[in-house]
Amino acid sequence: DTGVSQNPRHKITKRGQNVTFRCDPISEHNRLYWYRQTLGQGPEFLTYFQNEAQLEKSRLLSDRFSAERPKGSFSTLEIQRTEQGDSAMYLCASSPTTGRTGELFFGEGSRLTVL
């Protein structure tokens, strides 16, 4: 499968612990996005990378959240001192610079449960 890959698929953690999610985009895609989806809601934009540069961050991304894409390939999303409100599906998506506008290729998501 050459699609967007996310790991781990499921993570259960206790409140206060740190968690990290990884996203491997489609290899030729230089744009990478993180979204969060809670129950009954659509995906909400968190942050966006063009190659290794983080170009935009949502106000949803508190200072406990940090995302990196060090070499312009895979990306990590770390949540420090998790809270129960962080429980959600974290979706990664990628797209090429010259692709069809609005066409994001999503991964299967990483589901976080904070106890």
Next chain:
Amino acid sequence: AQRVTQPEKLLSVFKGAPVELKCNYSYSGSPELFWYVQYSRQRLQLLLRHISRESIKGFTADLNKGETSFHLKKPFAQEEDSAMYYCALSPPGANSKLTFGKGITLSVRP
């Protein structure tokens, strides 16, 4: 602020019936609009874009700027259309940063 509203959570129809999934948006300007679909146990994927005026799997969506709507329609629903559908918008040229609605579940019964 930009917003996408999908007023219904669930639409259940019989096979062969027409389908209309409603989407209204709020944006000061001319956004780009999309429908995304997620079939059971599959990833979220793009269904169609307003800018292409395309018909995909028999679905079409017309942008009505006066009513700020982008409803998704299909004249004859099929069982395989059963899925979760999300309407989304992006400011023009905004690097595909999408704002999604809450989604609607379409159930097509045999």
